[in-house]
Structures are given as C-alpha cells and as structure tokens.
Amino acid sequence: MARISKANLARQLRGHVELLAGAGVNDIPMPRKKTATKPAQGAKADNAAPSRTASHAKPAANQPAAVAGKPVVVPSAAVAELSGFDSAQARALEPVAEQVRQCSACNLCSTRTQTVFGTGDPRSPLMIVGEAPGGDEDARGVPFVGRAGKLLTDIIEKGMKYRREHVYICNVLKCRPPNNRNPEPGEIEACRGYLARQIEIINPKVILAVGLFPAQWLTGRKEAIGKLRGQVFEVNGRKVIATYHPAYVLRNYTVETRKKVHEDVLLAVGILGPAPLLS
Ligand code: URA
DSSP states (O other): OOOOOHHHHHHHHHHHHHHHHHTTOOOOOOOOOOOOOOOOTTSOOTTSOOOOOGGGOOOGGGSOOOOSSOOOOOOOHHHHHHTTOOSHHHHHHHHHHHHHHTOOSSGGGGTOSSOOOOBSOTTOSEEEEESOOOHHHHHHTSSSOSHHHHHHHHIIIIISOOOGGGSEEEESOSSOOGGGOOOOHHHHHHHHHHHHHHHHHHOOSEEEEESHHHHHHHHOOOSOHHHHTTSEEEETTEEEEEEOOHHHHHHTOOHHHHHHHHHHHHHHHHHHOSSOSOO
C-alpha cells in the first residue's frame, strides 16, 4: 500500500466532492455505526458481511488477475503533472493515476518500464485516445512523445490550430505491450475501468479516437477503422470521432490518407469551435 500524505488525501477528496457538487450531489450519506449486538444462536449477525452480488461488481481493473511477474512500480509522470493543476478534475484524477501506477491487473505490469496514464489539461473539452504506449512513451511515462506523437502534435497544432497542452491525451492501455504488439482483449478489459474513469472525470465534449482499438472501445462497434472514421457518433452524451492512427499515417504517407485525417479532425473543430480550447 503506497503512503499518501494527509495534504494530498485532502486534495484528492476535495476533487471528488467538487465533482459531485458539480453534478448536483450535495449530500453524501454516511454509513450508520453498527452497535455490536450478540446475535441469537443460529440467527445471522446484523453486521455480517453482505454477500457480493452482481450490483457490487467492480471493474476488472480493480481485481488484479494472477500475474506472472512482479509489477514494476515507480514514480508516475502523470501524478507529478496532475499535482501542478489546480482543478477539481485534476484532483479527482490523481487517485486513479496512483492506482494505475501500482496496477497489476494484467501481465503487462511486469514488462513495463512505467505506466503511461495521460497528459494535458484535465479540464479540456477535447480528449484524444490512442492505443497503447510505445517504446518512447514507456521510457518517459507520457503518451505520444515518439514519432507518431510528433505527428499527432502537428495534427493538433497545425491542423486543428489548438495547443497540445490544452488537450487531454491518453491511451486505451496504460502499459506498453512487448514489441508494440496489438493489445490483447484481456488487457483491454483489465484497463477498461481506468479509461472509463478518465472520461467520467474529464467529461470532454468531444473524444477523438486515433486508431482501431480506441475507435472500437469508444463507439462499441466492430467495424474497421476505414468504416468508423469520417462521422460523429453520439455516445453517452459525448461526440466521438474516429480517425487513422498517426503511426498508420506515417506508414501510408499519402495525400489521400492525410486528407482523410484532416477531414476527421475538422469535424471535431466544427463542434468545439476555434482556438483557444481553454483560456
Ligand atoms: N501510439 C499510441 O497509440 N499511443 C502512444 O502513446 C504512442 C503511440
């Protein structure tokens, strides 16, 4: 169990309470203190632990599976970055990033250099979701910092005319798959709760999915990326737009591919409006 200072705990709790208040929740019911009464023989104690029913089921990310190797747990770039933001969203994200830092929910925990939680301003109305960290990201703990990341930055800054630091960027997987292989279904499931929490806390207006895996994750559809791109999906009150992954664009650097990506990102700009995304 990681130690957390009282000041940090208070900061994170404040984030949760602020988010709840923003959603109109002004009351937090407290569990009533149980008085220890001796149950009659054969009767079930009042305070006996309830059996776990389906409605109590937690996301897989909180339920570490049997892991082959020892999880690599090192300081997190995301936890450090988040502590520099003064917003309810940043404070609410901190414990999730901390949970990811220590995650052992799938075997990727033993081959990672570190986890890659996300980067950028958590108040952003635009979230970009990639597939999984690659070698550069695994080394630095920050998403999209390698060659594909440089292209993504150009797409944001030159194509959309936004500033990269105004966008929140993360991935479906928080750990690098060995040799940059595709994410496996079990890994996507193990990580599902983390991305779901990021979306819930940041509550972006638009999510741009770059690549097949985030496109399918975010839309719940099974079609190929060529079919999913070029349109706006409405998912849980948010707009989801899919486009090709920057690494794919680098491998297929044609006018046609680049034009399609440009058209896709302009769909997002059409919804969000011109820069700046955040003041
Ligand atoms: N590709 C991704 O999908 N994510 C990264 O962070 C880097 C490369």
